[in-house]
Amino acid sequence: MRIKLIAVGTKMPSWVNEGFKEYQKRLNQDIVLELQEIPAGKRGKNADLVRITEKEGEQMLAAIGSNDRVIALDVKGKRYTTDSMASRLQELLPQGQHISLFIGGPEGLSPSCLQRADEKWSLSDLTLPHPLVRVILAEQLYRCWSVIQGHPYHR
Numbered sequence: 001m002r003i004k005l006i007a008v009g010t011k012m013p014s015w016v017n018e019g020f021k022e023y024q025k026r027l028n029q030d031i032v033l034e035l036q037e038i039p040a041g042k043r044g045k046n047a048d049l050v051r052i053t054e055k056e057g058e059q060m061l062a063a064i065g066s067n068d069r070v071i072a073l074d075v076k077g078k079r080y081t082t083d084s085m086a087s088r089l090q091e092l093l094p095q096g097q098h099i100s101l102f103i104g105g106p107e108g109l110s111p112s113c114l115q116r117a118d119e120k121w122s123l124s125d126l127t128l129p130h131p132l133v134r135v136i137l138a139e140q141l142y143r144c145w146s147v148i149q150g151h152p153y154h155r
Contacts, residue, residue, distance in 0.1 A: 002098040003141065004034045005134065006063045008056050008105035012131050019135035023142040030093070031145055033138060036063050040105050049107050057110025064100040070117045072102045072109055073133065077120030082154065085121075085140065086147035093148075103133050 024033045038059045041052030064070055069092065080088065092099065102113050114120070123136060146153035 001030065001093055001096065002032045002034060004036055004063070004065075004068070004098065004100045005103065005137065006036045006038060006060050006100055007103040007130065007134055008038045008060070009040050009130055010037045012134070016131040016134060020138045023135070023138035026142050027145055031141065033141060035134070038063065043106065053105065053107045053110045054112070056105055057113045060102055060110075060113055061116060064116075065098055068098045068100040069095075069119070070100050070102065070113075071119045071121055072114055072117035073104075073123060073137070074109060074114060074117075074120045075122055075125070075127070077122035079122050079125075082140065082143055083147060086144035086154075089141070089144045090148050101137065103130055103137070105130065 020035060024035070027033050038056055041047070041055055043049065043052065102109055102117065104110075104113070123133065123140070128136065143154050145151075
């Protein structure tokens with residue numbers, strides 16, 4: 001299975017890139033974790049934030065595979081414990097369908113991305129910085145994989 005994390009924003013701090021790569025390399029052939037960055041639109045004092053978010057959404061939608069299962073990270077999405085997320089991932093693994101996970105920019109995801117999503121997940125009721133979400137999500141995917149495999153990482 002391939003899981004593609006499609007995230008708005010480029011030029012992340014080194015700690016974000018290093019954290020993501022650490023968990024990316026821990027996953028084995030069962031799950032290949034990829035990252036595709038979408039350039040954030042220029043936000044300024046008089047920026048049209050709706051238009052910028054829509055353009056980012058168009059780029060995100062263009063990055064998914066035609067048969068991908070799309071999961072949008074959204075504060076209003078379903079909340080999971082690690083064990084329940086691992087169970088959900090275990091349900092998806094045998095289907096052989098690739099997954100695209102959307103992380104929006106500062107204003108969140110465009111309505112078109114939310115509409116296209118097959119599922120919406122929430123990582124927390126807290127507002128998290130989008131760069132940090134990449135690391136948290138990569139770690140949780142690895143943790144879920146370790147639960148499925150019976151690996152001692154998750155205790």
